[in-house]
Amino acid sequence: MEIYLDNSATTKVCRPAAEKVMECMTVLYGNPSSLHTMGFAAEKEMTKARAAVAAQMGAKENEIIFTSGGTEANNMAVFGAVSVGKRHGNKIVTTAIEHASVLGCMEQLEKNGYEVVYLQPDSHGMILPDQAAQAIDERTILVSMMLVNNEVGSILPVEAAAKAIKQKKSPALLHTDAVQAFGKIAVNPRKSGIDLMTVSGHKIHAPKGIGALYVAKDVRIPPRTFGGGQEKGLRPGTEALPLICGFGEAVAQLPDLSREMERIQSLYDSCREQLLQLPGIVINSPGQGLPYVLNFSTCSVRSETMLHFLASRQIFVSAGSACAKGKQSHVLAAMGLERGRIQTALRVSFSRETTRQDVSALVQGVREGISSLAVGKA
Amino acid sequence: MNEILLLKLGELVLKGLNRKLFENLLLKRIQYTLCDLGQFDIRLAQSTITVVPQQAGVDLEEAAERVSKIFGIAAFSRAYVTEKNMDAILQAAGEYLGEELEQAETFKIEAKRSDKKFPFNSPQICMQVGEYLLEKYPHLTVDVHHPDCIVYVEVRDYGAYIRGRALQGAGGIPVGTGGKAAVLISGGIDSPVAAWMMAKRGVELTAVHFASPPYTSERAEDKVVRLLTRVSEYSGRMKMYTVPFTKVQEQIRANCPEELFTIIMRRFMMRVAEQIAKKEECGALITGESLGQVASQTMQAVGCTDMVAEMPVFRPLIGMDKTEIIAVARRIGTFEISIEPYEDCCTIFTPKHPRTKPIPAFVEKGESMLHVEALVEECVQNARYRKIGYRRQD
Numbered sequence: 001m002e003i004y005l006d007n008s009a010t011t012k013v014c015r016p017a018a019e020k021v022m023e024c025m026t027v028l029y030g031n032p033s034s035l036h037t038m039g040f041a042a043e044k045e046m047t048k049a050r051a052a053v054a055a056q057m058g059a060k061e062n063e064i065i066f067t068s069g070g071t072e073a074n075n076m077a078v079f080g081a082v083s084v085g086k087r088h089g090n091k092i093v094t095t096a097i098e099h100a101s102v103l104g105c106m107e108q109l110e111k112n113g114y115e116v117v118y119l120q121p122d123s124h125g126m127i128l129p130d131q132a133a134q135a136i137d138e139r140t141i142l143v144s145m146m147l148v149n150n151e152v153g154s155i156l157p158v159e160a161a162a163k164a165i166k167q168k169k170s171p172a173l174l175h176t177d178a179v180q181a182f183g184k185i186a187v188n189p190r191k192s193g194i195d196l197m198t199v200s201g202h203k204i205h206a207p208k209g210i211g212a213l214y215v216a217k218d219v220r221i222p223p224r225t226f227g228g229g230q231e232k233g234l235r236p237g238t239e240a241l242p243l244i245c246g247f248g249e250a251v252a253q254l255p256d257l258s259r260e261m262e263r264i265q266s267l268y269d270s271c272r273e274q275l276l277q278l279p280g281i282v283i284n285s286p287g288q289g290l291p292y293v294l295n296f297s298t299c300s301v302r303s304e305t306m307l308h309f310l311a312s313r314q315i316f317v318s319a320g321s322a323c324a325k326g327k328q329s330h331v332l333a334a335m336g337l338e339r340g341r342i343q344t345a346l347r348v349s350f351s352r353e354t355t356r357q358d359v360s361a362l363v364q365g366v367r368e369g370i371s372s373l374a375v376g377k378a
Numbered sequence: 379m380n381e382i383l384l385l386k387l388g389e390l391v392l393k394g395l396n397r398k399l400f401e402n403l404l405l406k407r408i409q410y411t412l413c414d415l416g417q418f419d420i421r422l423a424q425s426t427i428t429v430v431p432q433q434a435g436v437d438l439e440e441a442a443e444r445v446s447k448i449f450g451i452a453a454f455s456r457a458y459v460t461e462k463n464m465d466a467i468l469q470a471a472g473e474y475l476g477e478e479l480e481q482a483e484t485f486k487i488e489a490k491r492s493d494k495k496f497p498f499n500s501p502q503i504c505m506q507v508g509e510y511l512l513e514k515y516p517h518l519t520v521d522v523h524h525p526d527c528i529v530y531v532e533v534r535d536y537g538a539y540i541r542g543r544a545l546q547g548a549g550g551i552p553v554g555t556g557g558k559a560a561v562l563i564s565g566g567i568d569s570p571v572a573a574w575m576m577a578k579r580g581v582e583l584t585a586v587h588f589a590s591p592p593y594t595s596e597r598a599e600d601k602v603v604r605l606l607t608r609v610s611e612y613s614g615r616m617k618m619y620t621v622p623f624t625k626v627q628e629q630i631r632a633n634c635p636e637e638l639f640t641i642i643m644r645r646f647m648m649r650v651a652e653q654i655a656k657k658e659e660c661g662a663l664i665t666g667e668s669l670g671q672v673a674s675q676t677m678q679a680v681g682c683t684d685m686v687a688e689m690p691v692f693r694p695l696i697g698m699d700k701t702e703i704i705a706v707a708r709r710i711g712t713f714e715i716s717i718e719p720y721e722d723c724c725t726i727f728t729p730k731h732p733r734t735k736p737i738p739a740f741v742e743k744g745e746s747m748l749h750v751e752a753l754v755e756e757c758v759q760n761a762r763y764r765k766i767g768y769r770r771q772d
Contacts, residue, residue, distance in 0.1 A: 040596050058437075167481055191439070 003315045003358045007203070008150050008180060008293055008349035013246070014205040020249040021207060024242035032239050033230065042241055049248025053212055056251050057197070058188040065213045065231045066244050070179045070200035071101035073213035076234065077196040078105040078144055080221030081173040082114065085141025088171040093135045094144045095119040095127055095156065096334035099177055102144055103330070119145075123335050124286035125152040129160030136164045140172040147181040151320050151331040151347055152285045153293030155181075162193030173219065179203055179211075183254050184292055185261065195219045201243070205351070206250035210243035255352055264350050265291040267359055271348065272296075274363040278370060284332060284345060293349045295332075297341040298366065300374035306346060309369045315362055317348045380459045381438055383429035383445060384532075384539060388452035388549055391425055404450045404552040407614060411444050414769050423535055424492055427451075430459075442545075447612045449550035449578050455530075457541035462496055462533055467503070468510045470540045471529055478542060479511065479529075484521035487511075489531045496533045503531055549578065553614050556580025559692065560655035561664040562647055563587050563606065563618075565598055565722045568666030568695055570605045570712040571703050575694040576664050577613035584616055584658045585766070586651045588623040590726060598720040603766065608711045610767025619654050621761045623647075626753050627727055633747040637733040640674045640724075642745050644683045649750070650757045652687050657758075663687060668695045668703065673732035682736050 004012065013021075024045065030038030032046050047061070054061045067073040082092070094106055096118040106116045117135050119127050127145075136143060143161050148154070158176050165172050175196040178187050183204035189197045196219065200211040215221060215234070227236030268291035275281050275296055284295040298306060303319035310317055320329040332342045348362060385408070390400040401422055408429065412418050417432035418441075429445070431438065438456060445454055458474040460466040471487075472479075479485060489503035498506065507529065512518060532539045561573040563585045573583055587602045599620060606618055626646050634642050651663055667675045674683070684691055695703055707713035 035595060035597065037596060040600070163477070166477075169481075 001314075003361050005348040005350065005354065005358060005362055006316050006318045007351035007354070008347065009318055010202045010208060011205045011351050012353065013202075013207050014250055014253050016253050017206050017246040017250040021242040021246040024245045028241070028245075032241060033228070045245050046239060046241060049245045049251075052248040052251045053199070056183070056254070057199070057214060058190055059214055060217060062232070063214055063217055065215055065234050066239065066247075067211045067213055067235055068209055068240075069202070069211040070099070070177065070198050071211075072235075073198040073200075073211050074099070074101040074144075074175075074177055075105055076213055076221070076224060077175045077198060078102060078109070078142065079224060080234075081142040081144075081175055081196060082109060083222055084220070085171055085173060089139035089141050090114050091137070091139045092116045092142045092144070093119065093132070093140055093161075093172070094142075095121065095146070097121050097125060097127075097149050097151070097154075097331045098144065098146055099150055099179070102146070102177055106144075121154065121331075121335050123337065125149055125154035125284070125289070125331065125335050126286050127154075127156050129157040132157055132161040133164035133167075136161065136168055136170050136172060138168060138170050140165075140170050142175060143172050144175040144177070146177040146179075147187065148178070148185075148290045148293075149331060150180045150293070151329060152295045152335075153180075153289035153291070154286045155288070155290060158194065159192050166193065180290065180293070183251065184257065184290060186257055189214050189216065196221070201247040201250060204250050204254065206247040207243050210240060210247045212247070260352055261291070264354075267291070267350055267354060267356065268294055270356070271359045271363065274359070275366065278363070278367050280370070280374075281366075282341065284335070284337065284341070291350070293347060295345060295347045297337075297345045298370055298374070299340055299344050300370055302343055303345055305373055306344070306366070306369050309373060310362070310365045313361075313365050315365045317346050317362070319345065320347060382431065382457055382459055382539075383438065383442055384455050384457045384541060384544075385427040385429065385445060385451045385547070386453040386544065387422075387425050387427070388450055388547065388551070390450055390551055400450070400552055400555050403554045404448070407448055407450075407552055407554070408445065410614070410769060411448060412441055415441055415444075426534070428536065444611070445547075446545065447548050448552075449548050449580065449612065450552035451547035452549060453544040453547050455541045455544040457532075457539040459537045459539055462493065462538045464498065464503075464506060467531060467533075467538050467540065468507060470538075471507050471531065472511060472514045474540050475527065475529055475542055478527050479515050479518065482518065482526035484519050484525045485511065485527040485529060486520055486522045486525040487529050487531060489533070491533045493533050493535055503533070507531055548612060551578075551580040553577050553580055553612075554582050556582075557661045558582040558584065558659060559662040559664050560584045560586050560651055560658060560660045562651050562666075563602055564666075564724050565602045565605065565716065565720065566666070566724070567700075567707050567713060567716040568668060568671075568703055570609050570666075570716065571706045571710070572664050572666035572692075572694050573606075573609050574612055574706070574710050574712075576692055577609070581662075581664075582616070583609070583613050583664075584655065584660055585618040586621060586647075586654050586761075587618060588621045588647060588650075590624040590627055591622070593624065593627070593726045594721050597718075598722050601715060601718055601720055603764070605712050605715050606766045608715065612710065613767075615765065615767040615769070617658065617763045618766050619761045619763045621650055621654075621757050623757065626757065629748055629753065631727050634744045636729045637731055638736060638741055638744040639727055639729045640732050641679055641682055641736050641741055643724075643727075644674050644679075645686045645741070645745070646750075646754065646757075648683050648687045648691070649754045650761075652689055653754060653758045654761060655689060660689070662690045662692050664692045664694070666695055667693045668698055668700070671700065673734045676734050678735040678737075679733075682738055682741050685738060 030042040032043040182199040197214040202208040416436040
């Protein structure tokens with residue numbers, strides 16, 4: 001059996017979700033918009049999935065827009081919020097450690113003349129509440145800040161940003177990319193003052209190709225694609241029923257979050273401790289981050305070499321975001337880590353399938369990797 | 379968490395000797411509405427109901443949202459409870475509304491001391507709390523006429539309460555105090571509003587919906603279920619009867635003069651609804667008719683339909699404009715569902731030129747070809763009900 005420790009990249013689809021997908025392709029295959037009974041049955045199934053996703057974040061069903069995944073939801077949110085806010089100003093606040101699907105939008109917006117402020121993290125990938133508060137002003141039209149960083153697991157001060165927006169009477173909408181947080185910690189956009197929130201299915205054992213954008217009920221963003229009016233007109237096109245229902249089922253299968261968090265925390269602690277006993281290893285993740293992600297550097301073996309070495313032993317980790325495809329990590333760079341550390345960084349990420357044995361195997365693998373591959377060893 | 383809900387009674391404080399009856403029904407209703415959110419201690423004292431969560435982690439925001447829709451409550455607010463001593467009150471006032479005070483520029487204190495054993499009187503409470511807050515939030519100034527933020531301090535028998543401005547409640551009188559009635563519901567904009575208005579006056583609801591498959595679809599029925607679910611947030615739980623109506627409509631089409639189709643159909647609806655209403659021990663029928671809106675809602679047409687019903691028929695929308703009805707529908711959240719485009723039984727078989735001033739004798743003659751009683755009986759027999767808005771398995 002493989003030892004899969006790259007769950008921040010994607011997860012294995014859980015069996016009930018896979019079965020639901022199958023059922024929606026072979027039994028409930030009607031078009032949810034069709035008038036007949038089969039269409040209606042499909043629509044009812046879709047409503048159930050929507051309710052499950054909504055309930056997981058304390059939202060209402062009509063606040064959930066299904067998308068093809070996190071990237072589409074992020075694009076929809078960022079460009080949507082900017083077109084709503086452009087008459088109030090042209091300043092956008094985000095962070096230097098966002099996912100590529102937000103940073104890509106920002107690059108585009110900068111080309112179009114928007115002023116984008118990138119909050120810089122400290123050497124642990126943390127951003128301070130005060131940094132956010134200082135950057136937000138009455139000209140700010142959008143604050144886009146991820147809830148949990150995908151590469152190091154730091155938790156960002158999104159609620160502080162919400163408070164600052166209120167206090168400074170800023171017209172800004174608050175968007176958060178909660179892809180790495182959803183299904184792991186309790187998120188409640190309404191309580192946290194979040195206007196737009198991105199979540200994704202395949203990080204929580206649903207299939208790839210499905211995600212959702214939470215749009216608070218008093219927030220209206222314009223559509224970017226046009227057609228048959230599905231998903232409140234924001235995401236027209238026949239609904240991807242199998243994926244939507246698979247997503248709903250995966251959400252329904254989520255364990256008790258706080259209990260699972262305890263278990264993951266103890267895996268994280270033991271993994272961190274064992275790794276630190278190996279020569280040269282430094283931890284890049286912050287102490288107070290989400291324990292599902294552990295980022296460390298061997299300082300002696302290049303990331304890719306170690307990654308392939310581990311893969312040959314059926315242990316799968318990553319060198320950073322899968323979306324970066326091996327480019328140098330912009331997150332670690334923004335944290336100001338030295339080159340040697342960035343080039344030898346590895347990310348392991350856990351899921352509810354991860355066991356203690358997996359962690360031991362990883363540590364063993366890294367140990368052997370260092371002793372057989374390290375260059376410049378004393 | 380020491381946070382609770384404070385509810386102020388509405389018009390039922392004007393009731394006389396039977397006031398207790400109204401109050402008990404209201405308390406029961408609040409209890410039922412919140413029963414799936416956790417344990418609450420709900421009690422009434424000094425015209426104010428306190429709703430106190432008995433366990434941690436209760437979703438008070440959801441509780442407040444639900445309570446805002448209960449008839450009989452004029453105003454409500456979330457409040458913080460403290461001991462009845464000045465230090466505790468000061469500290470709570472500074473913390474509980476901290477966020478609001480930080481954003482405000484001006485404020486004032488309003489104090490109420492219904493427990494006269496408390497050593498400070500209301501003006502003294504105001505002064506002390508005001509002084510404390512000015513010290514804690516130096517950017518604030520006092521404005522007693524148009525403050526950004528009002529801090530209310532109420533010293534009552536069971537504790538001291540700190541709260542911000544109260545929100546408006548649903549008004550009306552508690553559902554159940556006004557008897558029970560059956561509402562004829564189609565899926566349009568008007569009937570849910572009519573149901574809501576009668577519930578506001580204390581009427582408990584039973585719903586009767588007419589379905590004509592294959593002319594109408596499952597979706598049309600589902601639409602009514604969703605409409606009534608919204609209404610039930612205000613009116614409380616109800617039964618919804620679905621009456622198979624195809625046969626009646628086809629018989630009317632085959633045997634009656636075309637210009638009388640609608641009026642005769644409405645008479646059948648009244649008859650069937652009345653039978654169901656009797657079975658459910660209702661004292662009246664409710665319809666969403668508004669005078670002159672369509673051919674079947676002229677004074678003469680309303681007269682013709684009324685003739686077949688023994689029970690009083692309440693038409694709360696009779697003098698309202700469409701725009702006024704829509705405004706209510708939007709407020710109670712039924713409008714967006716009502717405008718979904720599914721056929722309902724009122725929109726099929728409509729005559730080209732309906733008689734707007736039908737004469738009773740002609741209408742009766744028009745129906746004479748039909749076995750009225752047998753058809754009605756069949757409808758009642760085949761009607762099925764489902765439960766709407768039940769919060770417990772009962």
